[in-house]
Amino acid sequence: MKLFVAVALCMCFSVARASPETDACDAHRQSLERQMAIALNREDSAQLDTLQAALDKTNAECTPDAIAQRKAxxxxxxxxxxxxxxxxxxxxxxxxxxxxxxxxxxxxxxxxxxxxxxxxxxxxxxxxxxxx
Missing domain, CATH: 1.10.287 (Helix Hairpins)
Known part of the structure; x- marks a missing residue:
């Protein structure tokens, strides 16, 4: 029960700090991960590599520092x-x-x-x- 409350509180705090930029980053990240799962099921390594590179780029551009720099x-x-x-x-x-x-x-x-x-x-x- 305590674990459930702790997880719920963490989720509330993370939602409270969410911004349009982080929401967009999360949505793009999830989209890429879904596409990667499909590529993995197809055993399409070329597409998987391309998607992994896109995910790496998204992760680099979606750091709090990068978002703050874009805003500045x-x-x-x-x-x-x-x-x-x-x-x-x-x-x-x-x-x-x-x-x-x-x-x-x-x-x-x-x-x-x-x-x-x-x-x-x-x-x-x-x-x-x-x-x-």
Whole structure:
């Protein structure tokens, strides 16, 4: 009975820590293992070797460190895109301010305003884009 309770608690803790990445890794691992069982029953050593290599690759890519590194890389790319969009917006806003201060014609100012509006929209999209 104590063993059953211990196993149940361990399973609860492992489920609580599961993430979409680990779930995907587990599903892929199970799929490969099923395919390996079929290949083993057929005595298809070539397919078995290919599947074993794929399983080894999956196991290497699905370590907690590898998953954390992918998340960190995705966050860095996301933040870089936001920073680039902010820099572009600042540059266009500065050009618009210069054109307005200089007394440039309204067509030119309207063109700079369109660029500023596009840059704001690009920044909004970069911020809203999910981290992948």
């Amino acid at each position: 890389d995705a966050l860095r790319r996301h933040n870089d895109a936001i920073a680039q969009a902010r820099n572009t917006l600042r540059a266009w806003e500065a050009e618009l301010a210069r054109a307005q201060k200089k007394g440039t014609d309204q067509l030119n100012i309207a063109a700079w305003q369109r660029k500023v509006n596009r840059a704001r929209a690009d920044l909004d999209r970069a911020i809203a884009r999910p981290i992948q």
